[in-house]
Amino acid sequence: MAVPDLPLVVVTGASGAVGGGVAAALAAGATPPAGDGFGGPGAVPGGVGVPDLRMRLVVRDPLRAPQLEPVEVAVASYGDGEACRRAFDGADVLVLVSAGESVDRLDQHRTAVEAAAAAGVRHVVYTSFAGAAPDATFTLARDHAATEEALRSAGLSTTVLRDNLYLDLLPAFVGEDGTLRGPAGDGRVAGVAREDVVRCAATVVGDVLRDPVGDRHAGATYEVTGPEALTLEEVAAVLTAAGRPTRYVPETLEEAYASRERFGAPAWQVEAWVSTYTAIAHGEMAAVSRDVERLTGLPPLSLAELLAR
Incomplete structure (x- = not known):
């Protein structure tokens, strides 16, 4: 039975891999970490040493909400400002997982940010993207930059996690013929x-809840990367060594657009797909950060380690 005066964490996108993972990590709990004050060597994968809390999971389909106890479930989409305001009401920490790719994603984000401000959310943890900037090569990174600005303009205490490209997705970039194609050149x-x-994300939530002043991680931007920067040729070699024979085939821009337009996706989507690779070519995803280890006390997984699991 939830205790009303416990701090409330609201997790959006809770039916997805990131939102659901954060909810599960917070629900698991752990011995409070000790060390550098940002997770430290006591942090463990099964939990993050959070204090007792209440949790509300925000989903679009209640049937897909994770089966965690004890939690509340709220139904809301980012485009529905009033539903978001109700779902975010009373939140000490809001984990704002970026919405799925869509032509109006930035509008959805802005609506959710306005709802968070109206609901009086104490602190927001937002999952952004590496290289977020108004002039980023990767088109969706521009949306993330605009969302970060919306959070600042709304006066919300915020921690930004600028996630690099998910290693988990790289195998899905490989075609049925075993080729990884794109105009990434020799970028990393x-x-x-x-x-x-x-x-x-879960560690930041725990830190914020343990902080009586309420300013730990406020205004911070963390670059969330793996331990190494790989070329796509090296990615192909790692996939091959893991038992999935793969070769990298560099494409020209013309070839990249032609090979993707055949899927019938809208122009903005094709542009996003292609610009993922050109952002790599321009070096906008190459910087390696130690922020994962600094926050959690554990080194990040490499592609080879992830595939070996």
Whole structure:
């Protein structure tokens, strides 16, 4: 039975891998970490040392909500400001997982941010993207930059987690013919496992709840990366060594657009797909950070380690 005066954490996107993972990590709990004050060596994958809390999971379909106890479930989509305001009401910490790719995702984010401000949310943890900037090569990173600005403009205490490309997705980029194609040249990507994103988000939540002043991580931006930056040729070699024969085939821009337009996706989606690779070519996903280890006390997973699991 939930105790009303316990701090409330609201987790959006709770039916997805990141939101659901954060909810599960918070529900698992752990011995409070000790060390550098940002997770430290006591942090463990099964929990993050959070104090007692209440949790509300925000989903669009209640049937897909994780089966965790004790939690509340609220139904809301980012585009529905009033439903979001009700779902966020009373939150000490709101984990704002970015919405799924869509042509109006930025509008959805802005609506959710306005709802968070109206609900009086104490602190927001937002999952952004590496290289977020108004002029980012990766088109969706521009949306993330605009969302970060919306959070600042709303006056919300915020921690931004700028996640690099998910390592978990790289095998899905490989075609049925065993080729990884794209105009990435010899650029590098410091991809991160979703598990490490989850641990960082959950650790920040725990730190904020334990902080009586309420300013730990406020205004901070963390670069959430893996331990190494790989070229796509090196990614192909790691996949091959793990038992999935793969070769990297560089494409020109013209070839990249032509090979993706055949799927019948809208122009904005094709542009997003192609610009993922051109952002790699321009070095916008290459920087390796130690923020995962600094936050959680554990080194991030490499692609080879993730595939070996």
